[in-house]
Amino acid sequence: MNKKQVKDKTKISWQSLTFMAFAGLWGFGNVANGFMYFNGTQVIFSWILMFALYFVPYALMVGELGSTFKNLGGGVSSWVEQTSTTKLAYYAGWTYWAVHVPYIASKGSGALKALSWLIFHNAEKYDAIPVVKIQIVTFILLLIFTFIASRGLNPLKNLTRIAGSSMFVLGILYIILGLFAPAVNPSGNYNDINLSLKSIIPTFNVGYFTSLSILVFAVGGVEKISPYINKMEGNPSKEFPKAMIVTAIMVVISALFGTIAMGRMFDPAVINASQESLDSYVANGAYWAFQKLGEYYGLGNFFLIIYALANLIGQLSVLLLSIDAPLRILLADPKTSIYVPTKLLKKNKYGAYINGIKLVFVLSGAIVLFQIFLPGAASVLQTLTKLNAVTMPLRYLWVFLAYYLLKKKGMDNGEYKFTKSQGAGKFWGLWCFIITLISCVLGIYSPNKTTMILNILTPLVLIGLGLIFPAIRAKEDKEAQRA
Secondary structure (H helix, E strand, O other): OOHHHHHHHOOEOHHHHHHHHHHHHOOHHHHHHHHHHOOHHHHHHHHHHHHHHHHHHHHHHHHHHHHHOHHHOOOHHHHHHHHOOHHHHHHHHHHHHHOHHHHHHHHHHHHHHHHHHHHHOOOHHHHOOOHHHHHHHHHHHHHHHHHHHHOOOOOOHHHHHHHHHHHHHHHHHHHHHHHHHHHHOOOOOOOOOOOOHHHHOOOOOHHHHOOHHHHHHHHOOHHHHHHHHHHEOOOHHHHHHHHHHHHHHHHHHHHHHHHHHHHOOOOHHHHOOOHHHHHHHHHHHHHHHHHHHHHHOOOOOHHHHHHHHHHHHHHHHHHHHHHHHHHHHHHOOOOOHHHOOHHHHOOOOOOOOHHHHHHHHHHHHHHHHHHHHOOOHHHHHHHHHHHHHHHHHHHHHHHHHHHHHHHHOOOOOOOOOOOOOHHHHHHHHHHHHHHHHHHHHHHOOOOOHHHHHHHHHHHHHHHHHHHHHHHHHHHHHHHHHHO
């Protein structure tokens, strides 16, 4: 076998990249959240707009950035550092870590909800437990997993891929079985669906615009596949956009048909009857969907149990990974760590950033305890969903800033280009930046005062720490020089 043949075996086909991107970007939870927050099948209109005006240009911008800076590993901080300054690169790395703080808080709550469904097969048992008790247990769970992470251990890492693959397969299975259920079991008590253009046009009210961040959050994160752009077979300038377009089509099909399948099961009028009802459906809708699927096919709780088990393992795995991995990305980079207080750079004998992990526990734990003031257990998950939709997309802003600066400075010399026009490139970078920022700001609003306070305080505290840390480090460096 010659060298060329060996090299060809390491290349990735556009078909493989398509499935990698789809599996990493999309999940059943996106379908369920879109359905719950956007009045059932009316979300179809919003999904189409989001894919056409946001996701596709977003993905193609990532392609150009990854191609231009192919030797930097595709990290967003590296893109920002190359197109601007090291200080801004620090803020990009900080943002990536900071947005995982509320995400970590949500994983503990999500794991307890999955465990409850796995044991009791209903929503009532968990939702009836006082919020104080739920949040204390969540806090203890966070403490345990923080301890495990501080020991450099990840006992669930071998199950992470299995759980992730299972969730992906279950999401596709739900769509297929959900669509064919009426043919297999005509007496399944399905809802009628009106898919006329008039029926899917949403009502553009306050609730609609303050929930847009849910959709932005759902389609974000495509930058994770950027390291593979220049490893593709053939010409990346042709193969990558082909993979992204097919990925977008697959996501659109999944979103549309998944929404139709859910529309046969759930009545949006019931979901939106009250805030309590919406909270319950956001927290339990995915479990009810798989439970109903099992009933349609005469399999009882079979699909529910598999989904709850996969979700439980997935939530705990991501909880452990999110405590440690984003922190390492920020602190292990010598270019960005010069803006971080030296105490946070301390490692224990297991190689873990022990003080950084303690900071994660304090911040995430504060979010967990603050939610004691919420009215019910179901509202906790709904609040965390909205909070993550406000904070998580903030990291996408750095992608769009890097792309805007790339075009502005004429640094677009990679094999692949989303657009050759600097003007068009700057427009799309600015457009996606503005859409993301507006969606996050509007998403802060909530009719629940406790939720709204959390949505305001969390970003402010995290941004404040990000601004204060370089000042602390500068003071430490001055004192060290004097000594």
